[in-house]
Amino acid sequence: MGKPEFRAIIRDPRVWHLGIVYCLMTIGLYGLGFWMPQIIRSLNPSFSNFGIGLVMMVPFVVALLAMLAWSAHSDRTGERVWHTGLPPFAGGIALVIAGLVQDPLTVFFMLVIATAGIYCFFGPFWTLPTMFLAEAGAAVGFAIINSIGNFGGFIGPSLLGVVTQRSGTVSTGLVVIGGCLILCGILAVVARRYRPV
Numbered sequence: 001m002g003k004p005e006f007r008a009i010i011r012d013p014r015v016w017h018l019g020i021v022y023c024l025m026t027i028g029l030y031g032l033g034f035w036m037p038q039i040i041r042s043l044n045p046s047f048s049n050f051g052i053g054l055v056m057m058v059p060f061v062v063a064l065l066a067m068l069a070w071s072a073h074s075d076r077t078g079e080r081v082w083h084t085g086l087p088p089f090a091g092g093i094a095l096v097i098a099g100l101v102q103d104p105l106t107v108f109f110m111l112v113i114a115t116a117g118i119y120c121f122f123g124p125f126w127t128l129p130t131m132f133l134a135e136a137g138a139a140v141g142f143a144i145i146n147s148i149g150n151f152g153g154f155i156g157p158s159l160l161g162v163v164t165q166r167s168g169t170v171s172t173g174l175v176v177i178g179g180c181l182i183l184c185g186i187l188a189v190v191a192r193r194y195r196p197v
Helices: 003-011 013-043 049-077 081-100 104-125 135-150 152-167 170-193
Strands: none
Touching: 003 013, 003 135, 013 049, 013 081, 013 104, 013 135, 013 152, 013 170, 049 081, 049 104, 081 104, 081 170, 104 170, 135 152, 152 170
16 A cells, blocks of 8 residues: 555545544443443442342343344345444433433343443444445554544543542433443444445
8 A cells, every 4th residue: 555545544534533433432332331330339239249240241141142133134234324323322322311210220221222232333333434445445444443442442431430420420421421322323324425435
């Protein structure tokens, strides 16, 4: 790959757009993942650490099954953009609801939906850069998107921690993280206007 092509990929706003989408997703992924034990403990303070671990298995088992089914559906239909955007949007709404209600079972059910939404995003998402990146430039584009997105791994837990500390409750943090996922879903759908190379 020549330098002009390399520069063109780095300057491509579509690459940066998908990087921001991925960053918003990782904010939700790591924010929820790091704080889930504390969230579950807040639902039932009598849970032991072992009990929390067992309860935490449920959202991830459901997410695994949902991710496999959702990715298979995306492959069967050949549709990628809506399959990328809908899961984080639904997961974000679930987190907002979880942050606004008080019933522990409802909160837990919303956490399950949010976790499934986060993990259903990944398979279809990584097909989006191939909509506009040629084979030679795909590696560079993937690297840029991944680099931008990985900032969310720092932002998510920190953001949830700061919001929780200032508000005095993790519920407010769930609403904020949910908002990031909703925005992620909306921005992902914008990719439908991208044209193949």
